[in-house]
Amino acid sequence: MTIDRPVLLITNDDGITAPGIRALIEAVKDLGKIVVVAPDSPQSGMGHAVTIGEPLRLYQVQIFDGIEAWESSGTPVDCVKLARDIILNYKPTLCLSGINHGANHSINVIYSGTMSAAMEAAIEGVPSVGFSLLDYRYDADFTIAKDVVRTIAQKMLAQKMPDHTLLNVNIPIATKETFKGIKLCRQANAKWQEEFDKRVDPRGKDYYWMTGKFLNMDEGTGTDVEALAEKYASVVPVKFDLTDYTMKDKLQNDWGDIITK
Amino acid sequence: MTIDRPVLLITNDDGITAPGIRALIEAVKDLGKIVVVAPDSPQSGMGHAVTIGEPLRLYQVQIFDGIEAWESSGTPVDCVKLARDIILNYKPTLCLSGINHGANHSINVIYSGTMSAAMEAAIEGVPSVGFSLLDYRYDADFTIAKDVVRTIAQKMLAQKMPDHTLLNVNIPIATKETFKGIKLCRQANAKWQEEFDKRVDPRGKDYYWMTGKFLNMDEGTGTDVEALAEKYASVVPVKFDLTDYTMKDKLQNDWGDIITK
Numbered sequence: 001m002t003i004d005r006p007v008l009l010i011t012n013d014d015g016i017t018a019p020g021i022r023a024l025i026e027a028v029k030d031l032g033k034i035v036v037v038a039p040d041s042p043q044s045g046m047g048h049a050v051t052i053g054e055p056l057r058l059y060q061v062q063i064f065d066g067i068e069a070w071e072s073s074g075t076p077v078d079c080v081k082l083a084r085d086i087i088l089n090y091k092p093t094l095c096l097s098g099i100n101h102g103a104n105h106s107i108n109v110i111y112s113g114t115m116s117a118a119m120e121a122a123i124e125g126v127p128s129v130g131f132s133l134l135d136y137r138y139d140a141d142f143t144i145a146k147d148v149v150r151t152i153a154q155k156m157l158a159q160k161m162p163d164h165t166l167l168n169v170n171i172p173i174a175t176k177e178t179f180k181g182i183k184l185c186r187q188a189n190a191k192w193q194e195e196f197d198k199r200v201d202p203r204g205k206d207y208y209w210m211t212g213k214f215l216n217m218d219e220g221t222g223t224d225v226e227a228l229a230e231k232y233a234s235v236v237p238v239k240f241d242l243t244d245y246t247m248k249d250k251l252q253n254d255w256g257d258i259i260t261k
Numbered sequence: 262m263t264i265d266r267p268v269l270l271i272t273n274d275d276g277i278t279a280p281g282i283r284a285l286i287e288a289v290k291d292l293g294k295i296v297v298v299a300p301d302s303p304q305s306g307m308g309h310a311v312t313i314g315e316p317l318r319l320y321q322v323q324i325f326d327g328i329e330a331w332e333s334s335g336t337p338v339d340c341v342k343l344a345r346d347i348i349l350n351y352k353p354t355l356c357l358s359g360i361n362h363g364a365n366h367s368i369n370v371i372y373s374g375t376m377s378a379a380m381e382a383a384i385e386g387v388p389s390v391g392f393s394l395l396d397y398r399y400d401a402d403f404t405i406a407k408d409v410v411r412t413i414a415q416k417m418l419a420q421k422m423p424d425h426t427l428l429n430v431n432i433p434i435a436t437k438e439t440f441k442g443i444k445l446c447r448q449a450n451a452k453w454q455e456e457f458d459k460r461v462d463p464r465g466k467d468y469y470w471m472t473g474k475f476l477n478m479d480e481g482t483g484t485d486v487e488a489l490a491e492k493y494a495s496v497v498p499v500k501f502d503l504t505d506y507t508m509k510d511k512l513q514n515d516w517g518d519i520i521t522k
Contacts, residue, residue, distance in 0.1 A: 056468060085456060155516055182521060206318075210339070242501070243448045244427075
């Protein structure tokens with residue numbers, strides 16, 4: 001089929017009722033036809049989970065004025081798969097995921113449902129972006145984030161992007177006065193260091209809540225964590241060939257006796 | 262603390278009662294102290310999911326003769342985090358995940374709970390391997406797989422591996438006669454193409470089962486998919502800096518007007 005207007009597939013991992021997805025829709029709704037397919041409940045921390053052991057539900061809902069929207073019982077990745085195979089039956093022009101309530105910079109990209117949804121679309125050949133605001137609060141201010149979303153979406157629509165383009169965009173807590181701009185970055189070597197808060201249930205059995213603190217082990221420059229601390233929005237282009245070619249060469253050399261050439 | 266013997270942390274995503282984890286333990290149990298921490302139920306397709314919205318359970322169980330074992334309500338990644346923070350309180354020498362019932366080659370690395378558990382340990386600085394056998398059956402024959410596990414584990418114990426070493430090892434269905442050896446590979450550009458099987462429940466509502474077929478879009482050589490088809494076990498070294506540096510340079514050039522230097 002031919003598509004007259006750009007089609008923007010929108011999803012998230014905080015669920016279809018989160019303020020962040022509403023902010024994302026508002027930021028781009030005049031740039032093309034919008035189709036929303038999002039989880040019916042929060043899915044934070046789902047990583048690249050897919051639902052294979054149980055069936056999926058998918059219902060059309062009316063919650064965004066004049067916008068086609070669907071909710072699913074599945075994960076963010078399931079939503080993208082359902083959008084492609086059941087709802088659209090063609091490739092959208094872009095896939096935008098978010099705006100996540102909370103950071104997905106540094107190594108958090110691999111835990112993030114927001115980024116996994118975008119990655120799923122990028123694998124399918126749809127240029128995609130995951131957007132995250134460094135503010136976990138339900139009533140977070142998305143003003144700056146919406147400007148960043150719109151700027152990047154317009155840029156991606158104005159030029160032909162490579163099919164597998166995938167960007168991880170994080171936006172600092174900032175005002176129009178303190179916000180510095182958009183910066184291309186590399187993924188920082190930084191992560192959450194978990195701790196577990198042990199408790200005892202009313203029947204005397206132990207259980208644990210995951211907590212933790214953020215550790216930046218990166219001593220270099222040019223990282224997303226550094227840019228965000230300076231009040232820039234960070235843009236990290238992401239790839240999904242995870243092969244470590246340097247290590248491959250090293251093992252070819254070191255493990256000659258067990259490796260078949 | 263000082264550790265006299267190597268400590269091998271063992272986990273999986275098929276659950277602690279799966280034959281694959283029992284085969285893995287049998288393959289390496291004389292190589293060091295074994296500590297098993299695995300999900301109490303199957304977690305296939307969980308990707309790098311973590312449990313942040315609900316509490317985790319963790320119980321010691323006696324199901325492997327003479328081996329310390331724990332089961333958790335969490336995901337494979339949760340199990341590795343719990344092992345480190347609650348059970349061990351020190352870094353194990355290696356983390357071995359699997360043996361998965363089914364393939365985790367090519368781009369499936371990002372959907373795989375088996376590989377995510379190994380990646381979690383590698384991020385923490387523990388050299389790690391995920392093992393998968395290309396046989397989904399409960400009664401799969403793990404003979405060749407166990408030989409491969411043991412060979413690689415011995416090699417990793419015999420030399421000091423870089424802390425963040427992470428290997429994705431897949432093993433073909435083969436006999437001693439047809440098995441060709443172990444080959445270092447790159448991740449193939451190949452993936453499952455999902456389809457959804459639509460059904461109607463007894464109350465007249467639609468639901469979907471995810472199905473699909475495997476597509477190899479990779480026209481090059483040296484891939485894991487190619488090696489497996491030739492009856493080699495494939496070893497792909499994996500990294501978790503997902504930054505696409507080539508795309509970063511391209512965007513720095515193309516998007517000058519919205520990017521702050």
